Amino acid sequence: MEKQEPTKGTIQQADEDLLASLGYKQEFKRAFSGVETFGIAFSIIGLLPSIASVLFYSVPNGGPSAMVWGWAVASIFILFVGMSMAELASAAPTSGGLYFWTFSLASPKWRNLLAWIVGYANTIGSISAIASIDWGCAVQIMAAANIGSKDQSFVATDAQLFGVFACVIISHAIICCFGTAVLARLQSVYVGLNVLLCLAVIIALPAATPKEFRNTASYAFGNFTNTSGWPNGYAFILSFLAPLWTICSFDSSVHIAEEASNAAVAVPWAIVGAIGIAGILGWAINVALAFCMGTDLDAIMSSSQPMAAILFNAFGQKGTLAVWAIIVVCQYMMGSSMVLAASRQSFAFSRDGALPFSNWLYRMNKYTGTPVNTVWFTCILAIALGLLAFAGTSAINAVFSLSVTALYIAYSIPIIVRFTNSPTNSFKPGPFNLGRFSLPVAIIAVLWMLFMGIVFLFPATPGPEVPDMNYTIVVMGGVMFLSLVYYWFPKYGGIHWFKGPIPTIDDQVDGTTVDSLEKKGADVAVNNV
Ligand SMILES: *[C@@H]1O[C@H](CO)[C@@H](O)[C@H](O)[C@H]1NC(C)=O
Numbered sequence: 144m145e146k147q148e149p150t151k152g153t154i155q156q157a158d159e160d161l162l163a164s165l166g167y168k169q170e171f172k173r174a175f176s177g178v179e180t181f182g183i184a185f186s187i188i189g190l191l192p193s194i195a196s197v198l199f200y201s202v203p204n205g206g207p208s209a210m211v212w213g214w215a216v217a218s219i220f221i222l223f224v225g226m227s228m229a230e231l232a233s234a235a236p237t238s239g240g241l242y243f244w245t246f247s248l249a250s251p252k253w254r255n256l257l258a259w260i261v262g263y264a265n266t267i268g269s270i271s272a273i274a275s276i277d278w279g280c281a282v283q284i285m286a287a288a289n290i291g292s293k294d295q296s297f298v299a300t301d302a303q304l305f306g307v308f309a310c311v312i313i314s315h316a317i318i319c320c321f322g323t324a325v326l327a328r329l330q331s332v333y334v335g336l337n338v339l340l341c342l343a344v345i346i347a348l349p350a351a352t353p354k355e356f357r358n359t360a361s362y363a364f365g366n367f368t369n370t371s372g373w374p375n376g377y378a379f380i381l382s383f384l385a386p387l388w389t390i391c392s393f394d395s396s397v398h399i400a401e402e403a404s405n406a407a408v409a410v411p412w413a414i415v416g417a418i419g420i421a422g423i424l425g426w427a428i429n430v431a432l433a434f435c436m437g438t439d440l441d442a443i444m445s446s447s448q449p450m451a452a453i454l455f456n457a458f459g460q461k462g463t464l465a466v467w468a469i470i471v472v473c474q475y476m477m478g479s480s481m482v483l484a485a486s487r488q489s490f491a492f493s494r495d496g497a498l499p500f501s502n503w504l505y506r507m508n509k510y511t512g513t514p515v516n517t518v519w520f521t522c523i524l525a526i527a528l529g530l531l532a533f534a535g536t537s538a539i540n541a542v543f544s545l546s547v548t549a550l551y552i553a554y555s556i557p558i559i560v561r562f563t564n565s566p567t568n569s570f571k572p573g574p575f576n577l578g579r580f581s582l583p584v585a586i587i588a589v590l591w592m593l594f595m596g597i598v599f600l601f602p603a604t605p606g607p608e609v610p611d612m613n614y615t616i617v618v619m620g621g622v623m624f625l626s627l628v629y630y631w632f633p634k635y636g637g638i639h640w641f642k643g644p645i646p647t648i649d650d651q652v653d654g655t656t657v658d659s660l661e662k663k664g665a666d667v668a669v670n671n672v
Contacts (some may be wrong), residue, residue, distance in 0.1 A: 309529065
């Protein structure tokens, strides 16, 4: 017997057959190679600019030990989450992702409600991810103004920061309405810039740092300095927010599953690969920073941006401005990718009617070919979250933990229902499969997400003089509560009409089909992320 070599044709056929078995017809071109699929996940992680944005979480909560060991511990656990998600993605590579898996794996009694909760958590998570990325970007822009000003005398006020933040988001909304094709082309430039930045910090920073700021190995790897006011153990755990926020939204590569070639293999490996590489490179960056930041952590924290302060000591004003400009560009690009991903997610969710004003949201603009309404919907809500800046630092910082907590709710539910409903549901392992390690890995992943979710419900800064209301739970709890009220609302609530994701092939759930024109419109948006 001659062995059949897998050709492009047979891979494509296998992709289409798998998709058909999930209830969807092939509508996208399978244009993404394995490496490009990885590129999407990796670019939304945006390693160096992200680390810059959340350094304010690791520096006061343990200093060098939190940066180096906090990162190492947390990224290992994040890898467990990624492996569990990768198994699901391998079994059912559809762009609906989390929301689709929850619906198809949960028991019929619960699946509508659980898919509803996952959809809402995912929506809040994506919107607060936009808000936190663009807030980080605004802080970085103002840090550049601070570095560039004479004697670093310029310090931005809250109102100025908010103004820049709002402008950044509005510009993202405009780009995502009109220029998505340009953004898609720029992805590879952007991945290149990101790698360049990592090398600059790992190689050039240690070379350029003057003696007085260089730290010994015992300081970089062993010193624990806690200036947050929390007990040491708790402070160390809080510092995990830095890696958690940085290595998040890795479900983005799932959303292009229907455009990826050999998706059942490419998507899971993109998730695991992006987490693994971000974990290792990010660790190296943190080690480099720990060696080059000097020992005066208070000075770093009271500067306009911690990472900028560290770079300034090594590169001086001009050098720092040059590196910083690239960081700002990368952070800006990451924000625009996030707006695209979020607008597409809420577009899909409103296609199934679940969001308020779904009829208005689920509309493809005929002129631009993009879901203009959901772009503005996500951006305006993100700007509203930015108003928390006026309630104080801990309030705006809560937007960062909000995005992680909300996404973890959306990540954990499909992983749980896969096992709790395991004998009866239709889960068939794909090519990426951990075998008998599946269950232990999933247990570790879910316990980790549960634990971190609980940690972030506590206020981020102790002390009576700080407004220590926890805004994570206020916003998160508030939106989830309202979404449940909407679900159970008499007569009009989702319970009466919400039927989960609507398949595009007949004979599934009530034989409902999607108007193919509308579906085409959705593809345009999806294609461009
Ligand atoms: C960490 O470094 C600081 C500054 O050099 C020092 O004051 C402190 O005692 C060190 N702490 C530990 C646990 O080594």
